[in-house]
Amino acid sequence: xxxxxxxxxxxxxxxxxxxxxxxxxxxxxxxxxxxxxxxxxxxxxxxxxxxxxxxxxxxxxxxxxxxxxxxxxxxxxxxxxxxxxxxxxxxxxxxxxxxxxxxxxxxxxxxxxxxxxxxxxxxxxxxxxxxxxxxxxxxxxxxxxxxxxxxxxxxxxxxxxxxxxxxxxxxxxxxxxxxxxxxxxxxxxxxxxxxxxxxxxxxx
Amino acid sequence: xxxxxxxxxxxxxxxxxxxxxxxxxxxxxxxxxxxxxxxxxxxxxxxxxxxxxxxxxxxxxxxxxxxxxxxxxxxxxxxxxxxxxxxxxxxxxxxxxxxxxxxxxxxxxxxxxxxxxxxxxxxxxxxxxxxxxxxxxxxxxxxxxxxxxxxxxxxxxxxxxxxxxxxxxxxxxxxxxxxxxxxxxxxxxxxxxxxxxxxxxxxx
Amino acid sequence: xxxxxxxxxxxxxxxxxxxxxxxxxxxxxxxxxxxxxxxxxxxxxxxxxxxxxxxxxxxxxxxxxxxxxxxxxxxxxxxxxxxxxxxxxxxxxxxxxxxxxxxxxxxxxxxxxxxxxxxxxxxxxxxxxxxxxxxxxxxxxxxxxxxxxxxxxxxxxxxxxxxxxxxxxxxxxxxxxxxxxxxxxxxxxxxxxxxxxxxxxxxx
Amino acid sequence: xxxxxxxxxxxxxxxxxxxxxxxxxxxxxxxxxxxxxxxxxxxxxxxxxxxxxxxxxxxxxxxxxxxxxxxxxxxxxxxxxxxxxxxxxxxxxxxxxxxxxxxxxxxxxxxxxxxxxxxxxxxxxxxxxxxxxxxxxxxxxxxxxxxxxxxxxxxxxxxxxxxxxxxxxxxxxxxxxxxxxxxxxxxxxxxxxxxxxxxxxxxx
Numbered sequence: 049x050x051x052x053x054x055x056x057x058x059x060x061x062x063x064x065x066x067x068x069x070x071x072x073x074x075x076x077x078x079x080x081x082x083x084x085x086x087x088x089x090x091x092x093x094x095x096x097x098x099x100x101x102x103x104x105x106x107x108x109x110x111x112x113x114x115x116x117x118x119x120x121x122x123x124x125x126x127x128x129x130x131x132x133x134x135x136x137x138x139x140x141x142x143x144x145x146x147x148x149x150x151x152x153x154x155x156x157x158x159x160x161x162x163x164x165x166x167x168x169x170x171x172x173x174x175x176x177x178x179x180x181x182x183x184x185x186x187x188x189x190x191x192x193x194x195x196x197x198x199x200x201x202x203x204x205x206x207x208x209x210x211x212x213x214x215x216x217x218x219x220x221x222x223x224x225x226x227x228x229x230x231x232x233x234x235x236x237x238x239x240x241x242x243x244x245x246x247x248x249x250x251x252x
Numbered sequence: 253x254x255x256x257x258x259x260x261x262x263x264x265x266x267x268x269x270x271x272x273x274x275x276x277x278x279x280x281x282x283x284x285x286x287x288x289x290x291x292x293x294x295x296x297x298x299x300x301x302x303x304x305x306x307x308x309x310x311x312x313x314x315x316x317x318x319x320x321x322x323x324x325x326x327x328x329x330x331x332x333x334x335x336x337x338x339x340x341x342x343x344x345x346x347x348x349x350x351x352x353x354x355x356x357x358x359x360x361x362x363x364x365x366x367x368x369x370x371x372x373x374x375x376x377x378x379x380x381x382x383x384x385x386x387x388x389x390x391x392x393x394x395x396x397x398x399x400x401x402x403x404x405x406x407x408x409x410x411x412x413x414x415x416x417x418x419x420x421x422x423x424x425x426x427x428x429x430x431x432x433x434x435x436x437x438x439x440x441x442x443x444x445x446x447x448x449x450x451x452x453x454x455x456x
Numbered sequence: 457x458x459x460x461x462x463x464x465x466x467x468x469x470x471x472x473x474x475x476x477x478x479x480x481x482x483x484x485x486x487x488x489x490x491x492x493x494x495x496x497x498x499x500x501x502x503x504x505x506x507x508x509x510x511x512x513x514x515x516x517x518x519x520x521x522x523x524x525x526x527x528x529x530x531x532x533x534x535x536x537x538x539x540x541x542x543x544x545x546x547x548x549x550x551x552x553x554x555x556x557x558x559x560x561x562x563x564x565x566x567x568x569x570x571x572x573x574x575x576x577x578x579x580x581x582x583x584x585x586x587x588x589x590x591x592x593x594x595x596x597x598x599x600x601x602x603x604x605x606x607x608x609x610x611x612x613x614x615x616x617x618x619x620x621x622x623x624x625x626x627x628x629x630x631x632x633x634x635x636x637x638x639x640x641x642x643x644x645x646x647x648x649x650x651x652x653x654x655x656x657x658x659x660x
Numbered sequence: 661x662x663x664x665x666x667x668x669x670x671x672x673x674x675x676x677x678x679x680x681x682x683x684x685x686x687x688x689x690x691x692x693x694x695x696x697x698x699x700x701x702x703x704x705x706x707x708x709x710x711x712x713x714x715x716x717x718x719x720x721x722x723x724x725x726x727x728x729x730x731x732x733x734x735x736x737x738x739x740x741x742x743x744x745x746x747x748x749x750x751x752x753x754x755x756x757x758x759x760x761x762x763x764x765x766x767x768x769x770x771x772x773x774x775x776x777x778x779x780x781x782x783x784x785x786x787x788x789x790x791x792x793x794x795x796x797x798x799x800x801x802x803x804x805x806x807x808x809x810x811x812x813x814x815x816x817x818x819x820x821x822x823x824x825x826x827x828x829x830x831x832x833x834x835x836x837x838x839x840x841x842x843x844x845x846x847x848x849x850x851x852x853x854x855x856x857x858x859x860x861x862x863x864x
Contacts, residue, residue, distance in 0.1 A: 183619030211591035231435035
């Protein structure tokens, strides 16, 4: 983003900080094998983001934060094909038992962690995620995952709309290409959530 | 976007076309005085986008397409402040009778056109827009409005999630800064909807 | 409900208590002039339910509980007519400035209380109510209003789905006819929320 | 319902007919083994409702109507327990591979039919059902299933809210106890959808 463009946002009052308050949740978006693999939907800076997220997940488990994961899962028979799978036909290969739809080994959920299946970008749309967080009194939602310009961005916007304070850990989100990664972190920081380094969270 | 980054998306199968089919709706997002005014939330290429949208709106009325508008409207007493208005405090000045929250004169709704009030980016979230379109059998949703990187992008993603085929008219959407405008059109075209010039629609 | 039917529900494990915990919200559903007037949508036991609710509202304000009201409001030009208004055409007379759509004088909202406009039974569907409660960390939602078999029942079911613990105050909800009132309190108590006398709440 | 109570509804203009129009969908709610078995969540008139629904399903397949089924499915590890499973703890025994959560053999889905998993009463809440129907241009939604006073009622209300015309086939829905079955058919017919005998549909 150019200096002059940042100035426009600043002059109009965008980009205030939300801060961390109340009970904390951690949402890990679509860190599945297919998004770790550059030959499928991966590439870019996704691999280091997964490694960094493993540290945050360990912290969350130590601290008892509420942990949720999302996976893209389409039906084996193609019955739930949708507009997203028309734009990106390969999505429908992410079926329940396909290796590419499984959460990466470093981040395997443990009992009690929520795993939501979805067929759209946002982890909130058409899932039980918001009610699950609401029932547990979560106010701040830490967000990691892939891709920054896709399912992460959509989940951040929805987290905010549902009344949660989204905090995106910049080195825990990744994308197959860096320009969209950066452009979307800019939008998020200006309008939807806080963008912080993971070390800020690891130090809590 | 660099050539190499576009290649990544192409290799992974993104960016297929949806096409226009079935009954058509037109959604005009937040083209209100405050987003037309560079001293409030406007600037960039928003003014020409409004002028171009006026032509599409005329076409829609001639053809009997279903037309919906959205406005950001917060309560006078601040009771509905939310996470979005913490990030961007000026949003709460867009109250029901404030001049800046009124739809621009060129696009004033006529009886029978839906006007949805919202306090979040997407015109679908927490509104009756999706049911209204569903009841009328709309399949393809043309989208105009401001800003490309904000309420337009969020509305496009939700349109897709709700089962509509979003078609963004590139010269009918605008933003206060051009880099986010371009970056978000790229994301939309790759993953969420078709991006076409308005002339394609005016020729229908 | 006959004794034998209650026994079926008991044998299958329905009807457990939720209890009151965490931050408390109060939702007052559609206690507007038109539902207080037997010549419009009122009758039955609605009048005493309004009187009792006024006591609970006073308590809520004293205690600082989060208070939300709902109103049915259709557009003046009929543009937002829906399936509900096909089933019950008179609903579309509840326009913004119609006296029958105004909240009854005994329960007039004060600044800071949320008022949601809706065109469907549930106060949650297509509104910002759930995010508003979530952002404020509400866990238990007290519910009053009209009608028990209509907008109250729908709001209770949605409150539960969104992750809140619904507590219906039996003498603060009313209906135009008593058999549906009783039948719906039975369903609610068995499956969706606690049903308690208002005195239980006034004693908190 | 007494004659005088029906008169109140009639005088206030409730109970207009919606009719059948446009593309047709068939939703079969929770006809799984556990709701067919009186020792689990079944009983009452559920068995004959299943038999009658099998005839409608055959008709739907012949005619190419869009068919969707719902199942209640909770996670094996209890991680998605919610307010509904606090009210009715036995719900959490309906896990993915439990025999009681499988759709009854008479109604086994065929490829291309949507199956939505849910943990709340409505087949629409937190699922992809509404977008799936919207994308396919469905306007009228035929509804069968169990129980009339629970998941059927909730699904009918949500179908209406999402913009579909719900048509409940009275002899294709059942409940563990007959009084709630009848009371809820009354509410549905007055406010949310049409209630017709299945023969009306079989004759289409």
